[in-house]
Amino acid sequence: MYKAKNKKTNEVIEADELKVINNVSSIDFVCVDDKCAIPLIACSFQETNKKRPYFKKHSNQEHTDSCSYSEYLKLLEVGKTRRLTDLEFEKLDYPSKLVFSLPKVKDTLTLTSELLPDSNSTAKKTISNGEFAEVANANRRVTSISQIVDFYLSCPFNRDVELDLLGVKMSYKFHFKRIYGENTGAYIDNKIFYGRVSLNSIDSEVSDENYLYLKLFECEDWERNNSLTSNNKQINPYFLKINKEEISKYKINRILKEKETVSNLSKNDYRINKKHGREAWVFFIGRKPSLKNLYEFEVVNGFITFRYTIVQPIKAD
Ligand SMILES: [Zn+2]
Structure with missing residues (x-):
């Protein structure tokens, strides 16, 4: 429990x-x-x-x-x-x-x-x-x-x-909104947005004086290259921006720990070939991206949580 x-x-x-x-x-x-x-x-x-x-x-x-x-x-x-x-x-x-x-x-x-x-x-x-x-x-x-x-x-x-x-x-299903692909301007404020977190340990978290930025795996598109050895690059990855003044240090630590847990679970299962469709997801209440920063959501009041799971589609009886 x-x-x-x-x-x-x-x-x-x-x-x-x-x-x-x-x-x-x-x-x-x-x-x-x-x-x-x-x-x-x-x-x-x-x-x-x-x-x-x-x-x-x-x-x-x-x-x-x-x-x-x-x-x-x-x-x-x-x-x-x-x-x-x-x-x-x-x-x-x-x-x-x-x-x-x-x-x-x-x-x-x-x-x-x-x-x-x-x-x-x-x-x-x-x-x-x-x-x-x-x-x-x-x-x-x-x-x-x-x-x-x-x-x-x-x-x-x-x-x-x-x-x-x-x-x-409103119904649960209308409150949740998946982040995915190009931002076509369809996002609305204060939904529970969700997307996969970036597992790249080098640049998936950036922090400055006022904000913590978390990078998602979701992005506008992928830069395709023909080399088999190097990884494809994200074009316009989505970021979550968390206002550090809005929440406590304790909460910031908790957010980073939760993210680390789901990232590790995902990487570990990938290594041993046991992901079974599960991914490292982040869920948060957010303000939609502004026209200036089309790929940046702002998290509202520290309402954010992480799960390593499969997100099932809505099912009928
Ligand atoms: Zn009991």
Whole structure:
């Protein structure tokens, strides 16, 4: 699983954060469902680990029958193979709303952070303060695009469900836009754009005082040469521009680590011939390129995440 709670602080931790947290081994992680809360183990977060970080349970322990998070993960697995029914959807706390930050949690809760990194799920459900409806709704709110991307990738049959992306409501499928080939002016602001990252370790990241630039594999075209030995060159590769003043150093490090993880996975599988169609992808909310810089997107508010995966097309029943 890709999220857990810090038992002491009640803070939700995304697995992708593990590589930039210093004292991982001294933290007690538990399941995010407070009624379940079984201990979880952080895995694959060391510098040398090749896989994406994740959490696992001890082999001699199971989630409780009512654990909503483990139920959610099971349904995501089903969603890979067929359309989930309305009934299943009622049980499914899929991320339906992206907000900049969650409202302050009131008195009785001891959450330490105002800006929760993730959907502050079942903690609030159990509180009987007469605001159940409002609170239950908050369950589906998230403050990063990570879970939104996981849902999109896992459930290709259900991309018609609604997603409120920073106030704009439409189906999941209309929020996502692939970056590909020549920029013909069809990109629109504030979509969740995605494309393959450049695996060239020499120039795939450039940083100046204000911005971090990430290069994509996607480009206008490839310069074809007839030599069999030298690699083809990109014509107008796409770049993502990240404003370093907009987000913390911690977040910048996390972004670079995530990118490194997917790049390494891709290169490694390529070496041993095991890619099976998977690629290193980046997903981000972006502003479309300006007329001056036709191949440069600006990432909005650090909303960016990476996956080494296959992006399935939308599937019908
Ligand atoms: Zn659980």
